[in-house]
Amino acid sequence: MRVLVVEDEKKTASFVRKALEAEGFAVDVSARGDEALVAAISTPFDGIILDIMLPGRDGLSVLRQLRAQGNRTPVLLLSARGEVDERVEGLDAGADDYLPKPFVIAELVARVRALGRRGSETKATVLRVADLTLDTISHRAQRGGKVFDLTAREFRLLEFLMRSAGRICGRMSIIEKVWDYDFDPGTNLVDVYVKRLREKIDDGFEPKLLQTVRGVGYVLKE
Amino acid sequence: MKIRTRLNLWYMAILSAVALAVVGAAVYHELVIEHRHYRHHNHGEKSETELDSEDLIDILTWSVTPAIVVGVIGGWWLTRRALEPVANLTDAVEKVNDRNLSTPLPRSGNGDELDRLTEVFNAMTSRLDSSFQRIREFTLHASHELKTPLTVLRGELETALHDESLTAARKDQLASQIDEIERLAKIVDGLTLLTKADAGQVALKLEPVKFDELVRESAADAKILAQPHGVDVSESQCEQITITGDRHRLRQLLLNLTDNAVKYNQPGGKIDFSLRRDGNCGLLQISNSGAGLAPDLQGHVFERFFRGDSSHNSEIEGCGLGLSIAQWIVLAHKGEIRFESRPNQLTTVSVRLPLAN
Numbered sequence: 001m002r003v004l005v006v007e008d009e010k011k012t013a014s015f016v017r018k019a020l021e022a023e024g025f026a027v028d029v030s031a032r033g034d035e036a037l038v039a040a041i042s043t044p045f046d047g048i049i050l051d052i053m054l055p056g057r058d059g060l061s062v063l064r065q066l067r068a069q070g071n072r073t074p075v076l077l078l079s080a081r082g083e084v085d086e087r088v089e090g091l092d093a094g095a096d097d098y099l100p101k102p103f104v105i106a107e108l109v110a111r112v113r114a115l116g117r118r119g120s121e122t123k124a125t126v127l128r129v130a131d132l133t134l135d136t137i138s139h140r141a142q143r144g145g146k147v148f149d150l151t152a153r154e155f156r157l158l159e160f161l162m163r164s165a166g167r168i169c170g171r172m173s174i175i176e177k178v179w180d181y182d183f184d185p186g187t188n189l190v191d192v193y194v195k196r197l198r199e200k201i202d203d204g205f206e207p208k209l210l211q212t213v214r215g216v217g218y219v220l221k222e
Numbered sequence: 223m224k225i226r227t228r229l230n231l232w233y234m235a236i237l238s239a240v241a242l243a244v245v246g247a248a249v250y251h252e253l254v255i256e257h258r259h260y261r262h263h264n265h266g267e268k269s270e271t272e273l274d275s276e277d278l279i280d281i282l283t284w285s286v287t288p289a290i291v292v293g294v295i296g297g298w299w300l301t302r303r304a305l306e307p308v309a310n311l312t313d314a315v316e317k318v319n320d321r322n323l324s325t326p327l328p329r330s331g332n333g334d335e336l337d338r339l340t341e342v343f344n345a346m347t348s349r350l351d352s353s354f355q356r357i358r359e360f361t362l363h364a365s366h367e368l369k370t371p372l373t374v375l376r377g378e379l380e381t382a383l384h385d386e387s388l389t390a391a392r393k394d395q396l397a398s399q400i401d402e403i404e405r406l407a408k409i410v411d412g413l414t415l416l417t418k419a420d421a422g423q424v425a426l427k428l429e430p431v432k433f434d435e436l437v438r439e440s441a442a443d444a445k446i447l448a449q450p451h452g453v454d455v456s457e458s459q460c461e462q463i464t465i466t467g468d469r470h471r472l473r474q475l476l477l478n479l480t481d482n483a484v485k486y487n488q489p490g491g492k493i494d495f496s497l498r499r500d501g502n503c504g505l506l507q508i509s510n511s512g513a514g515l516a517p518d519l520q521g522h523v524f525e526r527f528f529r530g531d532s533s534h535n536s537e538i539e540g541c542g543l544g545l546s547i548a549q550w551i552v553l554a555h556k557g558e559i560r561f562e563s564r565p566n567q568l569t570t571v572s573v574r575l576p577l578a579n
Contacts, residue, residue, distance in 0.1 A: 009370055015377040053366070080369035081414060085424070102373040102407050105380045153442070183411075183474060187481045192446050214393065215383055215400040 001046040001116050002026040006036040006062070007078070008054055016049065019105045020112065033057030037065055045073050047115040049108070050095075052079045052086070060093050067094035074115035078103065087182055099172070106216045107170025127162040130222045132201055132209055134162055141201065148200045153178065157193055158201070161210065161220040170217040194218055225308075226301050233297040238290055245286050249278060307336045315343065321422050323351035358421045365414040369407070376403045405541065412543035416526065419550045426468040426554055430578050433463045433472065433504055434497055440476040441495045447484045448493060459496040463504035466578040467555050475551040478544040479508050479571055485540065486512040486569070494568075502577055503557070509570040514563035523561045524549040 003020055007013040008031045017027045028043070030036040034056035040048055052059040063075055076097040077090040087098045097111050127134045132143040139155050141148045150158065156178045161169060171190050175181045179189070198210045211219050307330060314327045326344040330337045382388075383396050418424045437460060445455045465472075483493045491511035498505055515523065522528050527542040545561075552559040555575050563569035 009374065011374040012370070012377060015374075015381050018381065080366050080373070100411075101369045102376040102403065105377055151442070153446075181473065181477075182470060187447065187477065189443060189447060189477075192450065196446065196449075214397040215380060 001112075002028070002043075003112060004036065004040060004043070004045045004048045005029045006033065006048065006054065006059065007031065007051045009051075015105065016108065019109055023109050023113070025112070031055070033059060033062045037062045040066055040073060041069065041071065047112050048073055048075045049112065050075055050077050052077060052081075052090070060090065063090070063093045063095060076108075076111055076115060104170045104172070104216050106168040106213065107172060110164070110167050110170065110173070113167070127159065127165075129162055129165045129209055129220055130207070131205075132162075134158055143201055143205055150197075150200070153193060154197050154200075157197055161218065164220070166219070166221045168213050168217055168219045174217065226305050229301045230294070230298050233301075234290075234294050237293045237297070241286050241290050241293075245282065249281070311336060311340060318347060320354060320420070323347045323354060355421075358417050361413060361417040365410045365417070368410050372403055372407050372410070376400060376407075379403070409541045409543065412541050412547060416543065416546060416550060419554070424554075426471060428466050428468060430464050431467045431469050431472060433465050433467070433506075433575070434460050436469075436472055436476055437495060437497045437506060440473075440480045443477070444480045444484060444493055444495070447480070448487070451484065451487065452490045453484060453487050454490075454492045455495070456492065457495045459498050461498045461504075463497060463499060464578045465504055465555070465575045467575065471551045471554070475548050475573070478548045479573075481540075482544060482571070483508050483510040483512075486510065488512060499577070500574065503574045504577055506573045506575070507570050509568040512569050514565065514567070514569040515561075517563075520561055520563060524559070 001024075003025050005013055005016050005020070005027055007016065007029070010031075013029050013031065017029055020027045028039065028045070030039055031054075033054035036048075036050070036054070037057060040062070050059045050063060054062075059077060059079075063077070066073065066075070074096045075094070076099060077095040078099055078101060079086050079090070080101045087100075090098045096115055099108060099111065125136050127136065132141070134141045134155075136159055139150065141150055141155075141158060157174065160174065160177045174190050178193075194210065194212075198208075202208045202210055207222060209220050209222065211221065213219055311327070318327075324347075326348070327340050329340045329344075379396050379400050383393060383400075388396075415424070438457070441455060441457045441460075448455050487493065487510050493511075494507075494509045496505075496507045496509075524545050526546045528545070529542055549559050552573055552575070557573060557575040559574075560572045561569075562572070
C-alpha cells in the first residue's frame with residue numbers, strides 16, 4: 001500500500017512515516033498543501049493522511065479540490081483542534097476518517113489500514129476468535145461451551161473487538177464505534193467495560209484473548 | 223428618586239408658588255387698595271362688587287387650580303420627552319454583555335449631549351470588544367500551538383515504548399508520561415471548547431431528544447463505572463421527557479456529571495438519578511454521597527480549574543473543566559444548573575431544561 005503523509009511538522013511526519021513503514025507501507029511525505037494536491041493528483045495513492053493546518057493550502061481545501069476533481073483516494077484527516085464541528089466539516093468535505101491530535105500512532109496505523117479495506121469489511125454474522133464465538137444476530141457469545149450474558153454495550157464492544165481481531169483498537173476508536181461519542185469522555189469508561197468483558201470471556205480460560213496494549217488501547221487475539 | 227420625578231416636583235412647587243403669588247398680589251390689590259379707594263369715594267358704603275372669602279375660593283378653584291394642573295401636565299410631558307432618550311439609552315446599555323460588544327448602540331445623530339454620550343460609549347465597547355477578541359484568539363492559538371508539541375511528545379514516547387529491550391519499570395514510566403500528556407491534551411481541548419463557546423462560535427445542532435433515554439444510558443454507565451468502588455447506583459425516577467437539544471452535547475453533559483458523581487464519591491457510597499417533569503421543565507437530579515463541599519466553596523464549583531478542597535481531592539484525576547463545560551451546555555440549552563451540598567448529606571447537582579413544545 002502506498003500512502004501520502006501531508007504534515008508540516010517535521011517530527012510528527014517522521015514518526016508517522018517510521019510507524020507506517022514498519023507496518024510495510026510505502027510512504028511519501030509532503031509538508032505543503034499545494035504540493036500535496038499536485039502529488040495526490042499525479043500519483044495513485046492508496047490513502048492520504050492529511051493535516052488540516054498546512055502552509056500553501058489548508059487540508060480541507062486540498063480535500064475539497066481532490067473530491068471536486070472526482071479523486072476518490074481515501075483520506076484520513078488529522079487536526080490539532082479536535083472539535084466536533086471540525087470533524088463534521090472534514091467528513092462533509094469528503095474525508096473518510098478523522099483523528100484529533102495528539103493521536104495514538106498504533107491507532108493511526110490501524111485506521112490507515114482500515115482505509116484500504118473500506119467496503120470489504122467482513123459481513124459474517126458469526127464471529128470467531130480461537131474458541132470464542134459471537135453470534136451477531138442472537139447476540140450470544142460463548143467460549144468452551146459456556147454462554148455469556150452480555151449487556152447491549154458489552155455486545156457492541158465485543159463485536160467491534162472481534163471484527164478487528166488481531167489489530168490494536170485505540171481508545172478513541174472504541175469510544176467512537178461503541179459509544180458513538182465524538183469526544184473523549186475523559187473517563188475510564190472504556191477501561192472499566194473492557195475489564196468487565198475480560199472477566200467474562202477470559203476468566204478461567206486459556207489463552208487470554210483480550211489484551212491491553214499500554215498507552216495505546218486493546219487487542220483481541222490468540 | 224428619578225430625575226423626572228424630582229424635576230416634576232420642583233416644577234410643581236415653583237408653578238404653585240408663582241401662581242399663588244400672582245393670585246395673592248391680585249387679591250391684595252382688589253381687596254385692600256381698590257376697597258380703600260372705593261370707600262374714599264363713596265363715604266364708607268359697601269360696594270356691590272366687593273369681594274368676600276367665598277369669591278376668593280371661587281377664583282382659586284376655577285382659575286388657579288386648572289392653570290396649575292395644565293401646567294403640571296405640560297411640564298410632566300416635557301420632562302418625559304426630554305428624558306426619553308436617556309431611558310432608551312439605559313435600556314440599550316443594559317443589554318450589552320461580553321457577547322454583543324461589537325454591536326453599537328443606535329445613535330440619534332442629532333449631535334446633542336446624549337448622542338455624544340452614545341458615541342463615546344460605543345467607542346469604549348468597541349475597544350473592550352477588541353481586547354476580548356484578542357484574549358480569545360490568544361487562547362485558541364495557544365491551544366493549537368500546544369497540541370503540536372504534545373503530538374510529537376506522545377508519538378515519540380509511544381515509539382519508545384515499542385522497544386522490546388526496555389525493563390517493565392521503564393515501560394511503566396513511559397506509559398505514565400503518556401497518561402500525563404493525554405491529561406494535558408484534555409485540558410487544552412476543554413479550554414478550546416470553552417473559549418469557542420465564550421466567543422459564541424459553537425453552534426448547537428438542535429433536534430427533539432428523548433432525554434430520559436440518555437439519562438438511563440448514563441445511569442447504566444454510572445453502574446459500571448461505580449462498581450469497582452462498591453458504589454451503589456439507583457434510578458429513583460425517570461419520567462419520559464423530550465427536550466429540544468443537541469444530542470451530542472447533552473450526552474457530554476450527562477457523562478461529565480456522572481463521572482463527577484463517581485469520582486467524588488466514597489467507597490460503599492451511593493448515587494441516585496432522578497428525572498421528572500417540573501412545570502414546563504425537565505428536572506434532572508444526580509445525587510451522590512461524597513464528602514461534598516463547604517458552603518463558601520459551592521459558589522465557585524462551576525469556575526474553571528476549581529478543585530474544591532485540595533486536601534480532599536489531590537488524588538482525583540480530572541482536567542478541572544468538567545463542571546464548567548457542563549454549565550455551558552446547560553446555559554446554551556436555556557436551562558439552569560445548581561450544585562447543592564450540605565455536610566453529612568447528599569450532594570446534588572440539579573439540571574433544569576425546558577421541555578420541547
